[in-house]
Amino acid sequence: MNSHETDYLVIGAGAVGMAFVDTLLDEDPTSHVTIIDKHARPGGHWNDAYSFVTLHQPSATYGVNSMEMCPDRVDTDGHNKGLYPLAKHAEILAYYSRLMSERFVPSGRVTYLPLTEYTGGGEGEHTARSILSGQEHSFKVRRKLVDGTWFKTSVPSTHKPAFDIAGGTRFATPGDLPRLWMDTDNLPQHYCVIGGGKTAMDTAVWLLEAGVPADKIDWVRPRDSWMFNRKLLQPAKHHIEDLVQFQIDLVECANGSENGDEMFAKLGERGTMLRLDESVTPKMFHFAVISEGEVALLKQITRVHRKKRVTALEPAAMTLGDERVEMPEGSLFIDCTASAVPFEQRDKTRPFFDGDTITLQLAQVPFVPYSAALAAFIEVHFDSDEEKNNLVPPAPLTDTTDTYPYAMMANLMSTAILSGNEKTNAFNAKSRLHPTGPAIAEMMAKGDPRLAALAKVGPKIQTNMPGVIKLGMAAKAIHEGAT
Numbered sequence: 089m090n091s092h093e094t095d096y097l098v099i100g101a102g103a104v105g106m107a108f109v110d111t112l113l114d115e116d117p118t119s120h121v122t123i124i125d126k127h128a129r130p131g132g133h134w135n136d137a138y139s140f141v142t143l144h145q146p147s148a149t150y151g152v153n154s155m156e157m158c159p160d161r162v163d164t165d166g167h168n169k170g171l172y173p174l175a176k177h178a179e180i181l182a183y184y185s186r187l188m189s190e191r192f193v194p195s196g197r198v199t200y201l202p203l204t205e206y207t208g209g210g211e212g213e214h215t216a217r218s219i220l221s222g223q224e225h226s227f228k229v230r231r232k233l234v235d236g237t238w239f240k241t242s243v244p245s246t247h248k249p250a251f252d253i254a255g256g257t258r259f260a261t262p263g264d265l266p267r268l269w270m271d272t273d274n275l276p277q278h279y280c281v282i283g284g285g286k287t288a289m290d291t292a293v294w295l296l297e298a299g300v301p302a303d304k305i306d307w308v309r310p311r312d313s314w315m316f317n318r319k320l321l322q323p324a325k326h327h328i329e330d331l332v333q334f335q336i337d338l339v340e341c342a343n344g345s346e347n348g349d350e351m352f353a354k355l356g357e358r359g360t361m362l363r364l365d366e367s368v369t370p371k372m373f374h375f376a377v378i379s380e381g382e383v384a385l386l387k388q389i390t391r392v393h394r395k396k397r398v399t400a401l402e403p404a405a406m407t408l409g410d411e412r413v414e415m416p417e418g419s420l421f422i423d424c425t426a427s428a429v430p431f432e433q434r435d436k437t438r439p440f441f442d443g444d445t446i447t448l449q450l451a452q453v454p455f456v457p458y459s460a461a462l463a464a465f466i467e468v469h470f471d472s473d474e475e476k477n478n479l480v481p482p483a484p485l486t487d488t489t490d491t492y493p494y495a496m497m498a499n500l501m502s503t504a505i506l507s508g509n510e511k512t513n514a515f516n517a518k519s520r521l522h523p524t525g526p527a528i529a530e531m532m533a534k535g536d537p538r539l540a541a542l543a544k545v546g547p548k549i550q551t552n553m554p555g556v557i558k559l560g561m562a563a564k565a566i567h568e569g570a571t
């Protein structure tokens with residue numbers, strides 16, 4: 089048994105655990121942290137992701153507070169042309185590895201145990217096991233256990249599909265596609281993308297950009313999705329006016345709408361939200377961010393199967409519900425049905441701060457790393473659990489157009505709470521993970537004329553707030569009824 093003593097035992101070296109530790113190291117200059125993770129490297133699920141994955145949001149507000157993720161310049165080619173960069177798979181992994189080996193461990197205040205699984209405990213005594221050696225570890229935790237695994241992120245390579253696959257069926261995950269060049273005598277004659285989320289969109293874009301004709305791609309997309317228009321979510325220091333307009337669009341479209349669908353339709357008309365097919369009313373909203381360039385590419389695929397999920401695959405056919413659909417011989421079926429954020433977690437929120445345990449969740453949706461960094465700041469600078477939890481009621485993890493107005497309302501309330509507190513307001517102003525805080529602070533310091541755009545937001549929110557609350561409360565009832 090290997091015995092350790094530490095102040096904070098953090099389970100998970102993913103985006104959440106890393107953002108928490110990074111801020112803790114700066115805000116509390118004395119505490120010691122031990123991070124354990126089943127993976128061999130920091131970066132969590134990004135280790136298992138397909139090699140062509142990128143962030144879908146600009147890198148400017150992803151990662152940890154102390155380190156930028158990508159250069160501050162726009163992409164000059166590809167479907168993100170003209171927009172600020174989205175870190176690629178290799179960049180994300182390199183970022184978290186550098187952070188661990190160049191900042192965390194050399195600080196002398198972090199012990200990192202990769203390939204180590206947490207096995208349980210409580211009341212300051214916890215255990216873990218090294219996965220390859222079987223070595224047992226015990227931890228005396230002087231302050232808190234920090235659970236950085238709440239999101240239960242699922243990616244295709246670690247997910248088990250919920251349908252039958254007959255022998256001889258050509259089946260792949262997105263991560264297999266970049267290896268197709270290794271077997272050019274046996275290339276698929278046709279492709280079928282299964283899933284309606286962002287992974288499926290990334291996969292379809294990858295195939296199209298690799299030169300596969302759109303009519304050689306079938307797409308099983310049982311539910312369509314609305315998506316944020318990435319053009320409007322560019323870094324605040326360059327595009328504060330767009331972010332202001334984005335916020336105004338949300339509240340104006342919520343006010344007066346009878347339901348989420350009506351609100352999304354209005355946002356769609358303004359170009360704030362995008363969809364892949366104008367003739368379909370999307371019911372899903374998973375906070376995905378997409379460029380107009382990607383949408384234009386994806387619209388080329390017209391062999392779309394809607395309504396039914398895949399229940400079985402055969403070499404030249406698939407079953408959708410109870411309907412059998414013939415497919416060309418040599419079709420490759422690509423499983424994109426893993427849910428990046430398993431929304432089953434939506435009814436499992438708990439207080440962030442509960443005695444000797446911190447559960448890292450969302451303070452605002454969908455700001456994953458920001459929420460974790462904020463939790464570290466609050467842990468250090470506030471005293472009682474009650475005081476801490478009042479600052480960060482867990483945000484609802486909504487997943488449909490019907491329920492998103494609840495998340496939107498909760499975000500506005502969270503913003504009011506955090507900006508109303510001097511300490512958290514100051515944290516937002518310096519946190520690079522916050523979508524607008526540092527940019528606004530810098531503009532204020534310089535008396536930047538673009539601040540005039542900001543002045544519009546407050547009155548617009550105030551005028552539209554009654555409608556936002558009405559719609560948000562109705563959405564809350566639907567969300568709670570579904571959980």
Ligand SMILES: Cc1cc2nc3c(=O)[nH]c(=O)nc-3n(C[C@H](O)[C@H](O)[C@H](O)COP(=O)(O)OP(=O)(O)OC[C@H]3O[C@@H](n4cnc5c(N)ncnc54)[C@H](O)[C@@H]3O)c2cc1C
Pocket residue numbers: 099100101102103104105124125126127131132133134137141142143144145150204205206207236237238239240241242243287427428429454455456457
């Ligand atoms: C393809 C894809 C793209 C995404 N793009 C974005 C984006 O652009 N922006 C955004 O905000 N979000 C994005 N997300 C959401 C993403 O899930 C979060 O941003 C974030 O990476 C989640 O990090 P995490 O640390 O919570 O989870 P994980 O990355 O899953 O990390 C949790 C870690 O905990 C470890 N662990 C679990 N149980 C144990 C145990 N018992 N013992 C030891 N270790 C354990 C796991 O090994 C894992 O390494 C994306 C998700 C996917 C799948």
